[in-house]
Amino acid sequence: MSEFFGCFILIENHRELLENILGDKKSLELYPCLHHRALSSALSILKTRKDVRIVVISSTSSESRGSDEVKKLREIYPELPILYLDHSPDAFPKFDLSAVANLHTIQKPKDFQEILTKFKELFKKDDRWDGISPSPEAKDVELELKEKDYIPMRIEDFILTDKSFFNVFIKLSSNRFVKILNVGDAIDKEFISNYSAKGIKELYLPESEQKRYIALSERISQKILNSASTTTKLKIKQVLTLGAAISSNLSTCGVTAEKLDYASSFMSQSITLIKSMRFKNDSVTDFLRSLENNEHTTTISFIAGILANELGFESSKSIKLVGIAALVHDIGLYQLAPELHDDHEALSGPKYEKIFEEHGKFGADLLRASGNFDESLCIAVEQHHLRRRGTGHEVRTNNINIVTEIIGVSDDFYNYVIKGGVTKDKMQVFLNTHLKNFSPQIEKAFMKMLTAKKKRGAA
Numbered sequence: 001m002s003e004f005f006g007c008f009i010l011i012e013n014h015r016e017l018l019e020n021i022l023g024d025k026k027s028l029e030l031y032p033c034l035h036h037r038a039l040s041s042a043l044s045i046l047k048t049r050k051d052v053r054i055v056v057i058s059s060t061s062s063e064s065r066g067s068d069e070v071k072k073l074r075e076i077y078p079e080l081p082i083l084y085l086d087h088s089p090d091a092f093p094k095f096d097l098s099a100v101a102n103l104h105t106i107q108k109p110k111d112f113q114e115i116l117t118k119f120k121e122l123f124k125k126d127d128r129w130d131g132i133s134p135s136p137e138a139k140d141v142e143l144e145l146k147e148k149d150y151i152p153m154r155i156e157d158f159i160l161t162d163k164s165f166f167n168v169f170i171k172l173s174s175n176r177f178v179k180i181l182n183v184g185d186a187i188d189k190e191f192i193s194n195y196s197a198k199g200i201k202e203l204y205l206p207e208s209e210q211k212r213y214i215a216l217s218e219r220i221s222q223k224i225l226n227s228a229s230t231t232t233k234l235k236i237k238q239v240l241t242l243g244a245a246i247s248s249n250l251s252t253c254g255v256t257a258e259k260l261d262y263a264s265s266f267m268s269q270s271i272t273l274i275k276s277m278r279f280k281n282d283s284v285t286d287f288l289r290s291l292e293n294n295e296h297t298t299t300i301s302f303i304a305g306i307l308a309n310e311l312g313f314e315s316s317k318s319i320k321l322v323g324i325a326a327l328v329h330d331i332g333l334y335q336l337a338p339e340l341h342d343d344h345e346a347l348s349g350p351k352y353e354k355i356f357e358e359h360g361k362f363g364a365d366l367l368r369a370s371g372n373f374d375e376s377l378c379i380a381v382e383q384h385h386l387r388r389r390g391t392g393h394e395v396r397t398n399n400i401n402i403v404t405e406i407i408g409v410s411d412d413f414y415n416y417v418i419k420g421g422v423t424k425d426k427m428q429v430f431l432n433t434h435l436k437n438f439s440p441q442i443e444k445a446f447m448k449m450l451t452a453k454k455k456r457g458a459a
């Protein structure tokens, strides 16, 4: 897994290579490209788009063999990686590439795959999850540790291996922890369920190890997705477990481009699953039950992906963006009140009233400050509790964009139907009241999502 979140800009006039790149639709889904013939138009795009990860400049861009373009770009954006494609290394004028910071080169590039190999090298994730050593803290004694350095994971999502690959902690109270596992300790289901029986809901991993835990989870879910003999239910469970680990890291430690690369991989796996879902002997209820007991934002992200697909969102890229926005839609809530698990909990009493009111805007501002998100996605996060109609606690307005509505309806569906177990009654109430608060387009897609599964089920 090495795809990235966002896109790259290509300034290229070499006909053959260009045809090869723009013709490879499959790779472009994972590495979206904005093609320009000249730097000037690329620069105006760079002013508005925040998710450009690298600019590829070809020696065919100008008479200076791209050197003017490289220098100008470096001047305006000192940090942005540049990949220089030198189609004729022996030609003049020559220029000293080594003097340009963060510039990488490919000489005589053959095809898109060669460029992608370079991207994979440059945006490589730390995917080693073994080889971690026991940390120095003693086991089974109370420890004072900095809370922000430890990422919570739901105990039911914890991936079991014969021996622990990680140092695992439980939290007693603010900044107070106990280490329960060292790397290499034997571990089994009973060990975990004993803690669960004691009312422990979360296990904690040091942040540096949790990233590797995500890598382990990513590998396992890729393997399960590729297996023909595994049931859809199990595939959903594993993909959502991966999403939960990523979501927890994002909401605890903030948004960075590197973490969004993981979110992007999660959404790619979700989309593969969504597009291949067949429920041979299952009904729609079975499908919905497979979503029960999963983490709030991850489940919503998955439902949002299905809805965007039903709504006919053209490319996997746009489905992916909706899913990632859904994955971070409550990031403000978890920052303001880390003890909450979802929006509904925030409605449990006056203590959280103000937090509920403010979490959309707070979250959107966090995403804006991270500099990775387009404004349209920030607006979707900011407004995810706006509704067209209804009498609930949300604010009413008519002017809501489609991505916002997808997140909103998925959020309501999780809170009113999936959370705590799907029942016919809850489903009826949702269809007759909550779903009516959204546009007819959303209502139609939602019904299609449910009936499509039924038809597949009957097949």
Ligand SMILES: [Fe+2]
Pocket (backbone or CB within 6 Å): 329, 330, 333, 343, 359, 384, 385
């Ligand atoms: Fe929310």
Ligand SMILES: [Fe+2]
Pocket (backbone or CB within 6 Å): 296, 329, 330, 342, 343, 411
């Ligand atoms: Fe939510």
